[in-house]
Amino acid sequence: MSRTGRERVVADPAPRVVPTWTEPLAAAASRLVGGPLGRHALIGRSAFWTPLRVVLLVAVAVLALGWLGKAPCLQQYVTDDGTLALDWRGSRQYVAMCYSDTVPLYGIEGLDSGALPYRDPWIEGPGTAAERVRYMEYPVLTGFFQYANARLADGWLWLAEQVPLLPSALPVVVYFDITAVWLALAWLAVVWAVRAMRPTRPWDAVLVALSPLVVVHVFTNWDALAVAVATTGMLAFARGRALLAGLLLGIGGAFKFYPLMLLLPILLVAARRRDVAAAVRTIGAAAGTWLLVNAPVALAFTTGWWEFFRLNQSRPADPDSLYFVVSYFTGWAGFDGPLAAGERPAVLNAVTAVLFVLCCAAVAVLAWRAPQPPRLASLAFLVVAAFLLINKVWSPQYSLWLVPLAVLALPRWRLLLAWMAIDALVWVPRMYYYLGPDAKGLPPDWFLGTVVLRDAVVVLLCVLVVRSVLRPATDPVRAVGAAGHRHDDPDWPVRVAAPVAAKPLSRNDVA
Secondary structure, eight states: TTSSSOOOOOOOEEEEHHHHOOOHHHHHHGGTTTSSSOTTTOSSSSSSOOOOHHHHHHHHHHHHHHHHGGGGGGGGGHHHHSSSEEEEEHEEEEHTTTTTTHHHHHHHHHGGGTTTTTTTTTTEEESTTTTTTEESSSSSHHHHHHHHHHHHHHHHHHHHOOOSSSSSOOHHHHHHHHHHHHHHHHHHHHHHHHHHOTTTTTGGGHHHHSSSHHHHHHHTTSSHHHHHHHHHHHHHHHTTOOOHHHHHHHHHHHHHHHGGGGHHHHHHHHHTTHHHHHHHHHHHHHHHHHHHHHHHHHHHHHHHHHHHHHHHHHHOOOOTTTHHHHHHHHOOOOOSSSSSSSSSOHHHHHHHHHHHHHHHHHHHHHHSSSSOOOOHHHHHHHHHHHHHHHHHHGGGGGGGGGHHHHHOOOOOOHHHHHHHHHHHHHHHHHHHHOOOGGTTOEEEEEHHHHHHHHHHHHHHHHHHHHHHHHSSGOHHHHHTSSSSSOOTTTTOOOOOOOOOOOEEEOOOOOO
16 A cells, blocks of 8 residues: 555566577577576666667667668769769669669759659650659658758758868768668667567567668668658557557658558457557547648649659559569460550559458458457558558568568567568669669569569568467467566557566576
């Protein structure tokens, strides 16, 4: 009893998972520094080197490697007329495997000349039979993010003229570097959010920080922004902040469509738990936020705003998709047959839509038939992975969407690092496929073969996640408790007693 006469419920301290006791990969790596943690070692006594700070430091080092990987595409040279130009001679972007969408789109979309996204068009294929008026092809917040960084680059170059000590470069190089800073901060937010959602498994976040996919793709496009908002939205939901979670997921949907997919798992788990109030608030806040962000642009620049949706409808099957793989190896003409330039693959669009609906229905059945309510992260991973597998486009940076979800759903270190390494290595034959055999590149077979291997590993991950849903005893997160309290899903909001420090997991608990 407290002095006020009211009972104070104290939660049992949840055990903290020690990776060198539970993960063979961590145990093997620990031999370099003396072996696994001792039975009587003290946990959580360091005043500075906390797991979060160590993981963030690892993330900073990996992000630096990612920038260095793109650095060859930022080289400059002096042309014959004495002007400074970006050195992409000899297809450097493919030979050095440093390609990033941020560099060519800076000029193509008119960001270098101050074009306002969605209002100001640009001409694709000028002077050819395929000439077409185009607009910013990304969702609203991603488009204006690019515009803001272009204006920041202009400001930096102006300041560098006033202060000669400041470094300067071509505008596109400054633009890329400013963009890279924001993308790096976004990925650090992803790492922080995953660590915050797993206080009893703090070292799982190192998989997000150390991912080979981050090295290759965090600066390839702008997807890190959507991943950051989606992951922090899941964290907000787990902490009972339903409206904030909806706000973040709605913002994420204005960066990229995929964060809105997470609303379906939230609804499914809510229905299974008969706890729909938080889910309804989150879904309503997400829809309202997305509409609030998009409506002004849609009303003011309707044609430009619709470009993102038009492009997704008119794109054929990309080489990243299983449809293209089957077509290439079998000679199949595709669901729509030969298409003219710009013609919509209507049948393919319908097939991918129906397949995704069927996959979502299968996830719903899984959620309902599971022996106990499935974890939110597990269903979220299945929905997003299903979308990527059956979609007609799997751009390389899309794999970043799966990284935090996979770590939250299936924290098996060796397995996840193997998948991320395979997925990252797809970049090598991809770049040399774009280079082409005539320029000493690779034929399509190599690239398409690695695509199939990547997809097969993702399917394996889905099977293991389904297994953990149907057999909760195999779920490593549920095996040791959730987040400092006796709750079987740390990603679902629950009222808990006063937080207490986590104690280390004993070897007997592991056994």
